[in-house]
Amino acid sequence: MTAPPPEPGGLEPLLAQLQLTDSGFPSGLYTLSHGLEGYYQLGAVPAEGLAGLVTDLVRAAGSGDAAALVLAHRAVTAGDWDRLVETDRRLHAIKLNREQRTASVRTGRQVLETAGPAFASAPAERLARLVADRATPGNHAVVVGAVHAGLGVPVRDAVAGDLYAFAASCAAAAVRLGRVDFRRAQALLREVRPELARAAGTALAARDPRDLHASTPAADAVSAVHERAEARLFIT
Numbered sequence: 001m002t003a004p005p006p007e008p009g010g011l012e013p014l015l016a017q018l019q020l021t022d023s024g025f026p027s028g029l030y031t032l033s034h035g036l037e038g039y040y041q042l043g044a045v046p047a048e049g050l051a052g053l054v055t056d057l058v059r060a061a062g063s064g065d066a067a068a069l070v071l072a073h074r075a076v077t078a079g080d081w082d083r084l085v086e087t088d089r090r091l092h093a094i095k096l097n098r099e100q101r102t103a104s105v106r107t108g109r110q111v112l113e114t115a116g117p118a119f120a121s122a123p124a125e126r127l128a129r130l131v132a133d134r135a136t137p138g139n140h141a142v143v144v145g146a147v148h149a150g151l152g153v154p155v156r157d158a159v160a161g162d163l164y165a166f167a168a169s170c171a172a173a174a175v176r177l178g179r180v181d182f183r184r185a186q187a188l189l190r191e192v193r194p195e196l197a198r199a200a201g202t203a204l205a206a207r208d209p210r211d212l213h214a215s216t217p218a219a220d221a222v223s224a225v226h227e228r229a230e231a232r233l234f235i236t
Contacts, residue, residue, distance in 0.1 A: 012151075016151040021161045023165075023172065025118075030169075031235050037234045041226065056216075059198075060215070060219070062199030064141075064213070066162065068091040071087040072084050072146050076123045083209070089137065091139050092137045095214075104139045112131065127143060141162070148162075156204060160200045167192050170188075
C-alpha cells in the first residue's frame with residue numbers, strides 16, 4: 001500500500017527529506033570514505049589539505065552524481081521512466097573505477113530496500129522492479145532523486161540536501177580515520193558550503209543525460225590502489 005501524495009507546501013516533504021538524508025538512514029554511506037582512506041593510505045593529504053580534496057570531490061559530484069539526481073527527479077516528476085533509465089545507465093558508464101561503481105549500486109539498492117517501509121514510495125517500488133529485471137543498475141544518486149520526487153521534495157532542496165549529506169559523510173570519514181577531530185570536521189563543512197551551493201547550481205543546469213560527466217583521474221587512480229589494499233576500514 002502506498003501513501004497518499006504529500007500536501008503541496010506542507011511540512012511532510014521536508015521531514016521526509018530530513019529522514020532520507022540523515023546519517024542514521026541505513027543507506028550504507030557510513031561504509032564509504034569517498035576515496036579519503038585511499039588518499040590517506042598513500043600519504044597524499046595533509047590535515048590542512050582536506051578541505052581542498054573535499055572541494056574537488058564536491059565539484060566532481062556537481063556534474064556527475066548530483067546532476068544525475070536532478071535528472072532522475074525530473075524524470076519521475078514527468079513520468080518519463082525511459083529518461084530515468086537512460087540517466088542511470090549514463091551515470092554508471094562515467095564511473096570509471098570498479099570500487100566507486102560497485103559502492104554506488106550497493107548503496108542505491110540499500111535505499112530501495114528501505115524506502116518501502118520508510119516512505120511507502122511508489123517510485124522506489126517501480127525502480128526496484130527495473131533494477132531486479134536488470135533494466136537499470138540503480139545508482140545511489142538516481143535512486144535518491146526518484147525517492148525525493150515521489151515524496152514531493154523540490155528538486156533544488158533534494159540536490160542541496162544530498163550534496164550536504166555527501167560532504168558530511170566525507171567529514172565523518174575523516175574523523176573515523178583519526179585525521180581530524182569533530183570540531184575540525186564541522187569547520188570543514190562551513191568551508192565547503194559555498195562549493196556545495198555552486199555544485200548544486202551545476203547540477204540544476206543539467207538538461208540531458210549526456211550532460212553528465214566527470215574528470216577525476218587522480219581519484220580514480222587512488223581508488224584502484226585502495227581496492228587492493230591489505231587493510232581497509234571503508235569499502236571506498
